[in-house]
Ligand code: PEP
């Protein structure tokens with residue numbers, strides 16, 4: 313249930329509603345919009361079904377929410393969520409560019425890549441220190457050592473860091489070094505991890521599972537939002553289909569669909585969708601044109617030598633050329649890069 317307050321409702325009127333809801337045994341989540349405040353009711357709605365909420369001063373309307381998510385819905389918050397980290401932004405008409413290697417392999421590799429992508433216009437640095445690998449014999453990441461190198465690269469370039477956290481036991485250590493937590497496709501429905509991340513104060517980049525629907529992505533985001541952490545970036549990274557010309561199929565429709573359903577920023581990962589470097593620029597252009605708020609893209613100084621995802625990693629040179637084209641498209645559609 314969502315309670316929409318009237319334009320100009322006073323703080324006392326809002327507090328009164330919240331107090332009544334608390335007494336009835338449900339939680340309230342408040343969204344203060346430009347014009348109105350909206351109160352999301354979380355818990356057993358039966359408990360409040362007898363309250364004459366529309367009769368309260370300051371209440372405009374009470375809306376049932378039939379969807380299995382509320383806090384991340386457009387109904388709950390009309391305005392887009394804009395996430396700011398240092399000088400970088402995701403959402404609000406700015407196209408964020410998160411770039412870097414799939415995995416941190418050495419200090420030199422990540423610092424060099426960070427400098428190159430920064431020069432070309434990236435706004436965040438990506439890199440995995442804990443890697444979810446399909447084979448247990450593949451490189452699993454450098455762990456805390458990798459996190460330290462990411463921090464060094466961030467210090468040298470000013471780029472905020474995005475890195476993956478795979479399990480609850482890693483949260484504290486990753487939080488120490490990262491600016492944004494990444495939750496990978498394989499963990500999109502790790503509800504315990506989502507709940508724990510929801511209690512933290514740093515933004516979260518939540519990737520869509522390759523076999524999950526748009527609605528499931530939103531209900532996973534709701535787990536995070538419920539804990540109080542509303543700074544969530546959704547990421548379309550390709551889904552499994554019968555098609556095998558690409559590693560996964562980039563679901564371009566998910567971008568405009570998500571933008572209608574949620575106020576959260578939506579970005580695209582062209583690298584993991586494609587699984588091949590040659591079409592990464594085109595998928596990035598498509599993402600921008602379809603209304604995405606950014607991309608997360610794998611860039612490696614020497615893809616042939618990469619310990620992970622080399623075939624889909626683009627070089628800094630290609631990245632730089634791609635950025636030039638992205639800037640042209642952005643200027644046509646009124647987005648900033
Ligand atoms: C990654 O970003 O390196 C990654 C493992 O992505 P995904 O979780 O989308 O497979």
Ligand code: MN
Pocket residue numbers: 414415584610620621
């Ligand atoms: Mn990768």
